[in-house]
Amino acid sequence: MIKDITLGQFFPTNSLIHKIDPRVKIILISVYIVFLFIAKNFGSLGFMTCITVILMIITKIPLKLYFKGLRPVLFILLFTSVLNVFYGSGEPIWQWGILKVTWNGIQTAVFVSVRIVVLIMISCILTYTTSPTDLTDALERIMKPLTVFKIQVHEIAMMMTIALRFVPTLLEETDKIMNAQKARGADMESGGIVKKLKAMIPVLIPLFVSSFNRAFDLAVAMECRCYRGGKGRTRMKVLKAGKIDVIAVIFSVIVLAGVIVCNVMFPQLTVK
């Protein structure tokens, strides 16, 4: 069913990672991702992988859910691995026509795959432990310097919040309209791709109409409460960095130092 699609999923638990200030969390996660690319041998990559797994366990979210997050990129993962295996340089261990597998190819394939998997896991940690509203609030704050370039940061953040808020509503509505059209004999399951796309018209039109209506209603409701954009607007919940954030930053600095040390210490583990 269409309701099974999850987007921007947030799993509330009482873990330490949930308690970190979202601004700090976004910045730290971005830094982790950068360091994931700085890690250049199996030693430092392995170290990053261990840290990621530890972080995943600390979140108290079932590991199964993290692997679910991998499903959409499974194809890209396989595709790049296969390419890497066949495009390595050096002595071939196996050859068939122009296709050759080299030791270097296999190593690169493993290295790149692990890197992609860890990348996805790290981003999952961020989205799984931060509520969408916290996320956009934090983004608004982080992007604030951009106002110098006349970028409407508050408006962008508000649009993101509204968009995220209406994803479940829209899914529910799609489901409802699909059922209503099926009750009138609309056939959405059979036929080729053209027929299937055509069958979506009776669903999409009412969905667009109601979305526009909802947007108008929301605009009126916001204006009734004197919403007039970001200027001079104060917050009910002010984000405040605390002790836990300091700990998170210190922990991250140690991890990052560890990556650099591994890079230097194990040059023999570099992909050859």
Add this chain to the structure above:
Amino acid sequence: MSDILQVKNLTYKYATGTPFEKTAVDNISFTVRQGEFVSIIGHTGSGKSTLVQMLNGLIKPTSGKVFFNQNDIWKEPKKIRNIRFKVGMVFQYPEYQLFEETVAKDIAFGAKNMGLTESEIQNRVESSVEFVGLEKSFLKKSPFELSGGEKRRVAIAGVIAMNPEILILDEPTAGLDPMGRELLLSQIRQYHEKQKNTILFVSHSMEDVARISDRVLVMNSGHTEYFDTPENVFAQGEHLKNMGLKIPQITQIMNTLSDKGYHVGKGVLTIEKAVEELLTILKK
């Protein structure tokens, strides 16, 4: 009269196998006869909407069977569409389902899916517009420029145009003003009298239900509580109240009088009947 619809041990569970599992419909069995007007009542969340969506195959029951004219509707899952043409379903707030350029085209959508001929579709569109009390001039308008009440009529006409043997209406009067409600109810009644088909009417307005139904099915947290004539059901005033349902005012008054020891019948549904009963005891 023959049985048109038979429901046996029907159960539906949401989100099976997760901690959020919830039984919406729990082991329900009943039979509806050809030409009956059956109302289904129950407070919000009692499983009414889930139940009716199983009757035309929009939801597949977790267990149990639905028989339409003695045939199991899920016997051939590929042909479930045919059941949906025979068991017409008007959803709650059906106005959101309109999508075509003109009212005529929208009403024809269901009939067209059935693969009828152009002229037959034309006939059905015209007769169904008449049933819901809209003028022919509406046919050329865009459905999006109509008022809420008119849109709802168009949506109902779209289902009637399929000429279903059973018509299911899920709270068709919700959100209409009292005048519009009266009008729509009388049109549904007229349609029923003319077409002689079976109607399942989901509602939580007891006043509506009391006047038009042959039998009333009362649902409470997924179970059938009663399935009887309105008189017999509404005689159970106290019990219905405990289920969060309100019986018609006049029935309430007469039930109270009867409880206080006056010789009036319980389950009186109309003011005329109440006046008659009261006059007889006053004359004594």
